[in-house]
Structure formats: C-alpha cells, structure tokens
Amino acid sequence: MAGLQPVSRDAGLPSTAAATEGRGAPPSLLLKASAGVVLLLVWEIVVRALAPEYVARPTGIAKVFLPVLSDAQFLAAAGATLWAVVQGLAISIVAGTAVGLLMGRVPTAEHGLRYYVNSLFATPMVAILPLVTLWFGYNADARLAVVVFASFFSMAINTADGARSVPMEFLEVARSFRARPMSTMFDVVLPSSLPYLLAGLRLAAGRALIGAVVAEFFVSIPGLGYFILYNSRTFRHDDAFVAVIVLVAAGVGFEAAIKWLTRRYMPWGRRG
C-alpha cells in the first residue's frame, strides 16, 4: 500500500521553481498567496451573486471566526472530537501494530486473517454505523468504536507490509546471534517496519477524523461533527464552517507532524 504512494513531493520542486523564475514569473510564494486571494474573491462573489443569504462566505466566516473559536461550547466540542480521535488512534496503533507484525511474520496468521482484515479495510465505515449504535448505544462509546474501526485496519495492513519487507540480511544476522523470537520482533522487525507503520498512521489519522465526524452526525453527541450539523440546520453556515476549518487544520497538522517525524528520526525510511 505504502509503496504505491506517488513520488515524494520534493522530487520535482527545484525544476519547477527554476522554470518559473527563469521565465521572469513572480516568485512562487507571491503566486500562491495571490491565488489564495483570487480563490477567496471568487467564492465571495459567487455566493453573494447566486446563493441565499445564509450560505457561508469568506467575509462572513472571518466575522465569526474568533468569536466561535473562543466560545467555550465550541472548544468543548472540538476537544471531545479530537480526544476521541487520539484515544481511538492509540488503541489502533497498539492493536494494529500487534496484528500487523503477526500477519507479516507468521504465515498462518497471514492466511487466516488476510481476508477479514482486507475486507473490513475496504468496508466504508459509514455502513457499520447502525450496527455500532446497536452495540454501544447512542453515546461517546459508539464514536470511539467507529474511530477504532476506521483506523485499525490501515494500521494492521501497513505494519504487515512493513514486517514482510524486512531485509533478509537483518533476520539472518539476528538468527546468527541466536536472538530470541521476541527480541527479533521488537529489535529488528519493528524498527525496520516503522516507516510503513507511520505511513499507515497517516492514512489511519485521516480516516479516524472522518469516522469521528460521521459518528457524531449519526449519534448526535457533542463534537465538531455535531456542531456542523446543528449550525447548518439552523442556517448558521458561517459558524459551522469554522468547525470545518478546525477539522482541516487538525488533519493537515497531523499529516505534517508525521512527515516531519519520519524525515527527522527515520533516515532508513527514505524509500523510492
């Protein structure tokens, strides 16, 4: 899975920058900023011209942005959603890594579990919402369960991929030194598959965030998803959109943090 990601972002950047500057175009930062301004302007104008009064637009969002962000109820909602995501991810990291390592190194576990893990990974998490509410009730436990369901399988699959691709030499050295199976697993296989594990975590984090939001839509418990649902139903789209911005920021921030961690602490992880 992880191996099929498109080439690293840095690959083409220097030539792009050189090409733009070579032609006397404005430097890219200015270009990006002005594109942002143009996009916001287009949004504002289109909404003003065509859409009803309540539809979110940049000036409206800017007006309510700080008041909403400093609202205690909103902060509680954001905290509840993000905390559920963190808790769910923690469960998935531990359980998913364990299952993934097992699947990657023990053929019987791999053959026995593969179909279940792969098909549940392919299952849209939205589809199991009614089942989860049957089991856990309409409460925060249901949200946590959905977050775990959303993130567990991508952790397991990616860790298994990593554990399977440990170089033979490493395992041979471990065997020559008569390493015990446990220490081979934790001192050789786990570090070697860490980059895969982190790729899985990036995927899992995005899915976990989506899982938390759909669970709140469905279960109607306080959180960012429910904040969006409630405010857009009462036609306060500007307020609701602030929650979307927070969600995007959380997603992008997490992604950036993992990328940085991989690059900084895992030099052996630079594949492709």
Add this chain to the structure above:
Amino acid sequence: MLSRKNDWTRYATIVASLALGAAVWEIAGHMTSDAFWVPLSATLRSLEEVLRNGVLLRQAASSFELYLTGLAFGVAVGAPLGLLLARVAWLRVALEDYILMLYATPMVALIPFILSMMGFGFAPKALVVFLFAVFPVLYNTIEGARSIRPELIEVAHSFRSGEWALWRDVMMPYTLPFAMTGIRQAIARGLVGMVAAEFFLSPSGLGQMIMMGSQNFDTAGMLAAILIIVLLGVALMDLGRYLEKRFAAWRGYNP
C-alpha cells in the same frame, strides 16, 4: 519459492479461517439477543428474500447509478484539470497547495451544508460522491505531472513536436499511472461518499436498506445489506488495484 505443499497448507488455512469465521458468526447469533446479532443462516435467508423479491437489485441499481455518476464526473474533471495544471507550471505552483488542502479535507463534513443548500434529490447526492472522488484524482495527477522530467519535454520540443503531440505522447502516458493511483483512491472514497450520501441526505439504495433494517429492528436485513456493501467494497478495491497495477509498469522510466 513456494512449494506445492506450502500452497496446499495455505489454501487449507484460508478455508479453515473462513469456515471458523462463519461458525463464530452463526454461534454468536444464537447466543445473543436478535437485536444485537443474528446467525449467518438467518442473514443468508434474509439475503435470499431480498434477492428473490427484487428489492436488492432495485436498491443496488439505484446506488450504482449514484456512485457511477459521481465517480465519472470526478474522473472527467480531475484528470483533465490535473493534466492542464501539469502543462501550465505557474498555475500549478499557484494552486497545488490549495488542492492538497482540499484533498486532505474530510468531505463528510460538507454534507450538512449540501443538505441545507440543495435539499433532497439526486443532484446533491451525486455532488457528495463527486467531492469524495475528484480530489484524489486531481492531486495524484498533479503529483505525476510534477515528476515529468524536463528533458522529455525538451526533447519533444527539439523535434518540433506540436502541443497536441506533446500531450498525447509525453504528458498523458507519463501521468497516467499516477492518475490511476488517484482513480484507485477515488473508487474507494466514492463508495464511502455514496453510503454517506444515502444515509445523511435522502435515504436511497443500499444505504436505505441498512437504515431500514436498523429502524425496524430487522437485524438480519441490516446485516444482509452490510454484507453486500462489504463485498462491493472488496470487489471495487480489487478493481482499483488491478487498474493501478496494469498501468504501473509505465512508471518504468522514472529514474
């Protein structure tokens, strides 16, 4: 290399694990209340019933219409736009960060806005599937375009290749494998979008079958519909992987 004996034990393990799963499903169904879980046999009976009375076929067709419409628009917009951004470097530099941001946006969060602006009906639901599908295609196509080696374009230019020939012989073949990665992601995300739209906008299709099952305490009906969606998800993911692999070989001349 796997020997024949290893092959045999592998199949035995797979069959045993599937049989074990079915047995656990059946026994768990008998041991718990019907509201929580029903045996596999009851689920299959319910599946047979909806298959016989045509409900499944009708609802699946409705779901597929929605899914394919959204996905088709997603690919039809995402891939050409990605190629355009590939060719026009300044536009790509200007927009790529915003596209990355939209790619990372959980699109489910926009469903309530779409609901209150566009109401019920087919168009808003197709828009949801489209939003789920378009950004993976766009993002990956741009990533592919970014990795086109400038030499290739220079060579094409030195041979006085026209703009159309350049697109046909360099740009499109080069970015296609990356676009396919995007299409694989779009195939999977589109399915999530489909079920989400059928749940949270106007109920229809397979999503409605799940909802009706859960509202009528017909757990067997709900599990049958979920089972269909799981199988659909697996089939679509395999299709996506096949497409991606089929064109991945073209990445060969990437250094």
